[in-house]
Amino acid sequence: MSDADDPDRVARAALTRVIEPGDERGGRWLREFGAPEVLARLAGPESGAVELTGATPRRLAAFRARAREAATSRDLAAIGEANGRFICPGDQEWPTQLDDLGDARPLGLWVRGRPDLRAWALRSVAIVGARACTPYGAHMAAVLGSGLAERGWVVVSGAAFGVDGAAHRGALGADGATVAVLACGVDTVYPRGHAELIGRIAEQGLLVGELPPGDHPTPSRFILRNRVIAALTRGTVVVEAQYRSGSLVTARCAQRLGRHTMGIPGPATSGLSAGVHELLRGEGVLVTDVDEIVELVGEMGELAPARRGPVLPRDLLDEVSTRVLEAVPARGAVDCARLARIAGTVPEETLGKLYGLHALGFVERHGDYWQLTDQAIRGSNARRGGS
Missing domain, CATH: 3.40.50.450 (Rossmann fold)
Incomplete structure (x- = not known):
């Protein structure tokens, strides 16, 4: 069936020239009477239009004037020439x-x-x-x-x-x-x-x-x-x-x-x-x-990736190693006993952690004393800059 043979489609196309977008009063008329009947009442005798409640006589007169001037066949031909179409509720393409x-x-x-x-x-x-x-x-x-x-x-x-x-x-x-x-x-x-x-x-x-x-x-x-x-x-x-x-x-x-x-x-x-x-x-x-x-x-499970700053080598240390590393001064060297007192650990455990930190490149040993490596100092500065 062509567009011209579908009364509802033709009436709705005509009413797009009569009723402004979003007019809930017009939408109620369509729900109550159907598009062909609404168009017939607006384009027909004035007594029929009066039965469309909710609009002032002046507004109904404006609707009637528009309805009389609507040229639906011309509009449907124009949209066809533009490689387009008119869709309405009930169509398969209607959202x-x-x-x-x-x-x-x-x-x-x-x-x-x-x-x-x-x-x-x-x-x-x-x-x-x-x-x-x-x-x-x-x-x-x-x-x-x-x-x-x-x-x-x-x-x-x-x-x-x-x-x-x-x-x-x-x-x-x-x-x-x-x-x-x-x-x-x-x-x-x-x-x-x-x-x-x-x-x-x-x-x-x-x-x-x-x-x-x-x-x-x-x-x-x-x-x-x-x-x-x-x-x-x-x-x-x-x-x-x-x-x-x-x-x-x-x-x-x-x-x-x-x-x-x-x-x-x-x-x-x-x-x-x-x-x-x-x-x-x-x-x-x-x-x-x-x-x-x-x-x-999106669908369930389409989650955004977790957002966090870069993972620094210090973030991977255990709690005691972190305390020992933080006890080492930024400048100068210090012995194991003093580091143990500052870190709140025993010297033996502190020494074990220092050797682990040495293997990871955080500290270096000079006799009985320990100090930060240049790499550790740079990492510490970067960490403070991102905090």
Whole structure:
């Protein structure tokens, strides 16, 4: 059956021109009456539209005007010409995790790209952050994007300047998978400066949006788009964000949906990291690399390696040998009896430990006296420098 022969699909495609993304009132109408009936009431006699409760007469009039102007066949033809498709709930490709949004879930999604969105979304991570990011933020986003792609994860972001673009480029540079969730039609290039990047994503990954072909973004649509990014993915990583950053909207939506929410720390003096740090003071989890992200969003047992400083030769000594070695002064030599008193051991045991330390290159003997080797002095300085 073609798209034009599926009443629910046709109605949902038409309603993407009528109802704004994330409109829970519209979502409730679809749940109660079904998409074809909602469209019929909006496009038909005014009395039918009045039965759609929860909207003011002025709002219903705006919906009706949009419904009358919707040209669904034209939109479906346009997405076909762009090598895309329109998917909706119930389709095999529909990512069912979007249903967690309840009445705010998308009416449907316009998609460009060959891969299957449902399959990709099952193993995806969102990387979001500031548009006017610092070089540090751009570097971290690119490194995380490439690292996740190399581990077989799909990188999801919004194709904006700054962190979003760096994350997409990192994934593409690793010949990996990436999805851009747009706040406009998937055949519309926005921002214009990312024309080449968006073109590459369409060829190598997926472009996804709630708005029909040709539609343009607005500030509110960017904010509402973020809920799709949060719901679509296993977790959201915020790289840099001010207190009022839209990427924090994504993170908080992810929290409400029970998704993993992560943040990359930055300098305490950086305003661009202030929002991330506030997130980390709450439910967000601090992460610094791909291993730590995968530990959260991956399968059981995908643990990040234990983090610790380098193992120094002194760390391998037993307790008594350590005490004897610490009793040897940094300069000059001392006899065994004095070392025993300082270390709290008997002379015989001290002498045995000194011979062991001598074999390991920590001390050297001069007659009845013992002193540190140059190697031991350097090791002691290095240890103090790392403490």
